[in-house]
Amino acid sequence: MNAVETVSLTKFYGKARGVSDVNLTVAEGDLFGFIGPNGAGKSTTIRILTGLISQTSGTAKIFGKDAGKPDTLADIGYMPSETNFYHGMKVREVIKYSAKLRKLDCTKESTRLCERLELDVNKKISELSLGNRKKVSIVCALQHKPRLCILDEPTSGLDPLMQREFYVILEERNAEGTTIFLSSHILSEIQKYCKRAAVIREGRLLVCDKVDNLVHTNAKKVTLSGISEPPKIDGIGNVEIDGDTVKFLYGGEPRTLLNTLGNLPITDINITEPDLEEIFMHYYKEDNCDNS
Amino acid sequence: MTILKHEIRQGRNSLIIWTAVIAFMLGVCILIYPEMSKQMDGISEAFANMGGFSAAFGMDKINFGEFIGFFGVECGNVLGLGGAFYAALTGISALSKEEREHTAEFLLTHPISRQNVVAQKLVSVILQIIILNAAAVGITSLSSLIIGETPDIKPIMLMFAAYLIMQIETAAICFGISAFIGRGGLGLGLGLAAAFYFMNIVANLTESSAFLKYITPFGYTDSADIIADGHIEFKYLVVGLVITVIGICAAFWKYQRKDIS
Numbered sequence: 001m002n003a004v005e006t007v008s009l010t011k012f013y014g015k016a017r018g019v020s021d022v023n024l025t026v027a028e029g030d031l032f033g034f035i036g037p038n039g040a041g042k043s044t045t046i047r048i049l050t051g052l053i054s055q056t057s058g059t060a061k062i063f064g065k066d067a068g069k070p071d072t073l074a075d076i077g078y079m080p081s082e083t084n085f086y087h088g089m090k091v092r093e094v095i096k097y098s099a100k101l102r103k104l105d106c107t108k109e110s111t112r113l114c115e116r117l118e119l120d121v122n123k124k125i126s127e128l129s130l131g132n133r134k135k136v137s138i139v140c141a142l143q144h145k146p147r148l149c150i151l152d153e154p155t156s157g158l159d160p161l162m163q164r165e166f167y168v169i170l171e172e173r174n175a176e177g178t179t180i181f182l183s184s185h186i187l188s189e190i191q192k193y194c195k196r197a198a199v200i201r202e203g204r205l206l207v208c209d210k211v212d213n214l215v216h217t218n219a220k221k222v223t224l225s226g227i228s229e230p231p232k233i234d235g236i237g238n239v240e241i242d243g244d245t246v247k248f249l250y251g252g253e254p255r256t257l258l259n260t261l262g263n264l265p266i267t268d269i270n271i272t273e274p275d276l277e278e279i280f281m282h283y284y285k286e287d288n289c290d291n292s
Numbered sequence: 293m294t295i296l297k298h299e300i301r302q303g304r305n306s307l308i309i310w311t312a313v314i315a316f317m318l319g320v321c322i323l324i325y326p327e328m329s330k331q332m333d334g335i336s337e338a339f340a341n342m343g344g345f346s347a348a349f350g351m352d353k354i355n356f357g358e359f360i361g362f363f364g365v366e367c368g369n370v371l372g373l374g375g376a377f378y379a380a381l382t383g384i385s386a387l388s389k390e391e392r393e394h395t396a397e398f399l400l401t402h403p404i405s406r407q408n409v410v411a412q413k414l415v416s417v418i419l420q421i422i423i424l425n426a427a428a429v430g431i432t433s434l435s436s437l438i439i440g441e442t443p444d445i446k447p448i449m450l451m452f453a454a455y456l457i458m459q460i461e462t463a464a465i466c467f468g469i470s471a472f473i474g475r476g477g478l479g480l481g482l483g484l485a486a487a488f489y490f491m492n493i494v495a496n497l498t499e500s501s502a503f504l505k506y507i508t509p510f511g512y513t514d515s516a517d518i519i520a521d522g523h524i525e526f527k528y529l530v531v532g533l534v535i536t537v538i539g540i541c542a543a544f545w546k547y548q549r550k551d552i553s
Contacts, residue, residue: 013553050401053551074403084394086302100294101402140398 001063003028003148003179004049008058011044018044019203021058026181026196028063028147031174033190033197033211034183041203042183043081046152049181050078062148074102077146081153081183083137085125091136092121098140106143113139116165130157138166142173149173151182155189167193187277191215214279219251221274226267231260238278249274295399295409299416303382311424314374315431321366322435325359348493359441363432364451364515371428371455372513376485379421379459383466384473384481386413387547392475396552406548410471414540417463425456447519454524458509461536462488468539471546506531 004026011018019041026032036042047053048060051068060067063075085094095114099106114121119135128136134157141149149170155163171193174180184190190197191211198208207214219237224230224246230239235252244267250257261269340346387410390396399409429452436443466481473480492510494501505511505528512528 013551047553052397052400053553054549070403070405070408072403073401076401078397078401080397080401082394082397085398086298086395087393088302097294097298098398098402101399101404103294 001028002026002061003030003063004032004061004181005064006045006048006058006060009045009048009055009060010057011048011053012056017041017203018053018056019048019200022200022203022205024198024205024208026179028179029174029177031170031180031193031195032182033194034181034200035185035187035190035197036183036200037185040200042200043152044203045200046078046150046181046183049150050076075147077141077144077149079137079141079149079151079154081156083130083133085133085136087126089125090121091119091123091125091128094125094136095121095139095143099143102144104144106145109145110139110143113142113169116169117162131159131162134158135162138169142169145173146178148179148181151180153183153185155184155186163189188275191275191277215273215275219249219274219279220254221247221272221278222250222257223247223270223272224261224264224266224268226265231257231264233257233260249278293412295404295412296416296419299386299413300419303416303420306378306382307420307423310374310378311427314371314378314424315427317370317374318367318428319431319435321370322363322432322441323439325362325441326439328362329357329359344497348496359436360443360447360519363443363448364519367432367451367455368513368515371425371452372458372510373485373489375421375424375428375455375459376462376489376509377482378424379417379463380466380481380485381478382417382420383463384470384477386417386467387470387543388473388475388477391552400552406550407544410544410547414467414543417467418460421456421459421463425452425459428452428455447515447522450518450522450524451513451515454513454518454529457524457529457532457536458513461509461532461539464536464539466539468542468546471543471550509535 002025004024006022006024009022009024010020012020022041022045024045034042034045044053048055049062049067051073054068062072065072086097089097091114095106095110099110113119114135117135117138119132119139123132125133125136134154138154141151155166158166167189170180170182182190182194194211196209197211197214199206226244227246228241228244230236230241230246230248233252233256235250235256236248237251238247238249240247385392390399400406432448432452462485466477466484469480469484470477488508488510491504491508492514495504495508495511496514505525509532512525512532514525517525
């Protein structure tokens with residue numbers, strides 16, 4: 001069964017574009033990364049999935065049920081990108097209120113999570129730093145052991161140690177069968193932890209695939225020293241020139257590249273898999289060219 | 293029930309402060325009455341003969357020298373205006389504060405229908421208004437006992453009922469508005485309550501603006517009419533109840549469809 005499934009999902013805010021024609025499928029048990037620059041439509045998609053806004057057209061389903069309905073929300077743990085709670089409440093009270101709104105007693109799990117995240121439950125929300133408020137949000141999203149976690153830019157504001165602990169918790173949950181859907185613009189995070197990922201840009205889904213497939217495209221990242229301009233062959237993109245070093249992505253036949261390189265005064269050569277960041281930029285720029 | 297309890301707790305300080313201030317002023321007004329009534333002989337007539345000014349506050353129709361008349365005018369201003377401000381503030385912030393403070397993302401992503409959220413918040417608003425008015429009734433009874441006045445129960449209770457309904461109507465109108473606006477609105481709520489109050493004064497002044505009594509919830513709270521007629525003015529009350537229902541329905545209708553962004 002699919003945890004998330006959207007068909008032709010479109011949202012306009014008046015005339016302003018939110019997302020258009022998004023077809024997104026996340027299988028149950030996946031650890032899914034949703035990538036895109038700010039304003040690309042990540043949060044719009046997530047807000048539709050959590051029922052905060054309703055779509056202009058298309059459908060959004062969570063475990064086969066319409067998104068946003070109370071019985072659908074019962075399956076979801078949601079962590080918003082901007083974390084705010086009620087003034088004057090203590091951390092413990094907010095976490096308890098969240099559990100009560102679900103008509104559940106999650107004391108055991110919330111205590112465990114607070115200990116792991118080193119969160120002081122006796123502090124008032126107003127005394128907390130951004131990172132600590134994020135932790136409260138994490139506990140509220142995870143304490144009821146939901147089937148699906150929707151996390152909107154979850155790690156911004158967390159220190160690196162906490163980020164690691166957070167992903168350890170996510171991976172444990174994922175191993176227990178929880179589907180994780182997280183948005184981020186930090187690609188290294190997605191590459192490191194996610195199984196599958198989708199790239200969204202200007203409201204449209206550009207690509208959706210396994211992270212391994214995205215990274216292991218036939219494109220290679222080539223770095224050459226000793227020359228000041230790239231070889232003149234087809235399949236070269238994302239060229240960067242820095243003095244006598246040339247970097248580019250190469251998507252053509254390896255033999256063609258090697259044959260051409262043989263005739264060039266190269267002093268050093270490095271051919272690697274490109275990381276997700278570069279592929280992301282690749283999609284980004286490719287689309288730019290299409291538009292112009 | 294969870295949201296209701298939460299709302300009451302969140303509004304507790306505000307409720308305590310408004311109740312304390314209104315109860316204190318009511319109590320003071322009643323306790324100084326014996327002192328004032330001694331000096332009232334003659335003044336009462338003067339009050340009744342100040343033309344437009346007397347009419348504006350209904351003093352031409354009631355005897356300011358009697359406790360019930362004095363109470364009607366004083367109570368009308370303290371509990372009427374104070375209660376209306378409190379009702380407007382509580383009503384207008386009930387739904388919009390979640391967006392203003394960005395807690396809507398937290399609350400509305402829990403498995404609770406929007407209607408349920410609206411219903412519990414509405415009940416919390418009405419409950420808080422009832423608590424404030426109950427305290428007003430309590431302090432009035434106590435203060436009256438202290439000064440040894442035993443006024444007619446019926447007109448006094450009718451006055452309290454009218455003020456309560458007026459506050460609930462004001463809150464319902466603001467509650468409806470609350471569903472439409474994203475943030476802010478406190479100024480709008482206070483302004484609306486003040487506008488209603490002055491509308492009633494204007495309506496008392498001239499025949500040509502008497503129609504305003506249909507619009508303002510203060511129309512049916514005029515203690516002069518209640519004491520003189522022995523009942524709340526039915527035609528104004530019906531319009532008020534209809535507006536109350538419209539405000540509440542608008543809140544349910546809008547909040548169900550609202551995009552939270």
